[in-house]
Amino acid sequence: MPPSIRNRIAVLRAERGLSRQQLADALDINVQTVGYLERGDYNPSLELAFRISEHFGLPLEAVFSRQPFAPMSSQLYRKEESA
Amino acid sequence: MTDDLKNLAGEIRRRNIPPRYFAAQLKRGVPAQDIIAAWPVQPRPPHMDRIGSRRWRRRLVIATYGGWLLVALLSKLLGAGDQRFLIFPPVLLANALAAFILLSRRTFLNREVLAGDSGLDERLVQNRNRAFRLAFQVFVLVALAAWAVSVTLVHQPSDALLIYLGVALLGTTLPTVIWAWREPDPPEPEQPAT
Numbered sequence: 001m002p003p004s005i006r007n008r009i010a011v012l013r014a015e016r017g018l019s020r021q022q023l024a025d026a027l028d029i030n031v032q033t034v035g036y037l038e039r040g041d042y043n044p045s046l047e048l049a050f051r052i053s054e055h056f057g058l059p060l061e062a063v064f065s066r067q068p069f070a071p072m073s074s075q076l077y078r079k080e081e082s083a
Numbered sequence: 084m085t086d087d088l089k090n091l092a093g094e095i096r097r098r099n100i101p102p103r104y105f106a107a108q109l110k111r112g113v114p115a116q117d118i119i120a121a122w123p124v125q126p127r128p129p130h131m132d133r134i135g136s137r138r139w140r141r142r143l144v145i146a147t148y149g150g151w152l153l154v155a156l157l158s159k160l161l162g163a164g165d166q167r168f169l170i171f172p173p174v175l176l177a178n179a180l181a182a183f184i185l186l187s188r189r190t191f192l193n194r195e196v197l198a199g200d201s202g203l204d205e206r207l208v209q210n211r212n213r214a215f216r217l218a219f220q221v222f223v224l225v226a227l228a229a230w231a232v233s234v235t236l237v238h239q240p241s242d243a244l245l246i247y248l249g250v251a252l253l254g255t256t257l258p259t260v261i262w263a264w265r266e267p268d269p270p271e272p273e274q275p276a277t
Contacts, residue, residue, distance in 0.1 A: 020273055029204035032134070035270020042206050 006065045010038040011072065012056045027051055091115055098122045140263040143185055147260065150178035151252055155245050175248050179256065186259050210262055218257035225253055 013023050013034075020038075024031040029048070036042040037052075044052065044064075053063040095105060100122050108118045134140070154171045203211065229246050237243050 020270070030207055032269060033204050033206045036206065036267065039267075039270055041267050045205050048205055 004040045005043045006040070006067070006069055007037060007052075008063050008069060008072075009034070009052060012058070012063065013038075016056070023055075026055055091119075094119050134266060134269050137266065137268045140266070143182060144260050144264050147178065147182035147252070147256065151175055151249050154178075155249070158241060158245060172244065172248065175252070179252050182256065186256075186263060210266065211258075214258045214261040214265070217261050221261075222253055222257055226250055 009023075013020070018026075020034045021031050024034045027034075027048070033042060037044060049060060049064055053060045056063060094100075095102070098119065100118070105115075105118055109115065154175050158171055229250050233243055233246055237246065
């Protein structure tokens with residue numbers, strides 16, 4: 001079984017107040033696929049990964065990672081401290 | 084007054100408010116409308132009904148093939164000449180039909196398995212292709228084994244009929260059954276917006 005790719009889809013979707021159905025409609029995928037992506041049961045193709053990151057207006061590495069994500073808040077504070 | 088009560092009862096049912104909780108809140112002096120307003124409508128997520136839990140689907144698969152196995156064992160116990168054997172083919176067909184209806188109507192998996200690419204996203208296309216690939220491999224093995232058994236060991240038409248029905252059952256249900264077996268539990272329902 002290939003290692004799971006981590007993603008922030010659930011966080012980003014909640015942040016934007018989107019339901020799974022709305023995101024699925026926007027990406028033209030099945031609503032269950034959104035749930036499986038969020039749960040890590042399905043790794044998207046590169047094409048779908050790009051579509052998702054473009055939908056959220058973020059670079060690919062901000063949405064998907066092979067390593068566990070650090071909390072967004074800690075990343076944000078780190079950025080502010082270095083600025 | 085009666086209409087108000089009817090509406091109230093309808094809202095309690097629609098929002099799935101436990102009657103005990105409702106009564107306890109009323110006793111505390113909370114107005115009925117406030118109790119109802121504080122209890123958001125819980126929509127029944129359609130996807131939960133759609134594919135069902137993995138455990139439920141696996142039980143259905145076991146019942147489908149286990150039914151055939153049970154009939155095959157019973158027929159061997161009864162003996163080929165027994166008139167009661169005649170009841171088994173309809174039982175097997177009814178079993179297969181019930182499984183087919185459940186997999187088609189309850190889960191709609193059969194529709195996805197048989198769909199063209201246009202109706203499916205990339206995950207569903209992958210699932211379908213994987214299910215058909217595995218089904219082909221299993222079916223070829225079983226069909227070859229069944230053929231070998233039928234030409235060497237089977238001397239009774241009743242045994243041949245059982246083998247034929249088993250192969251037919253596999254041939255018609257295998258891709259859907261593989262999909263049903265492997266598909267994970269549906270995603271948890273979303274929390275209603277507050």
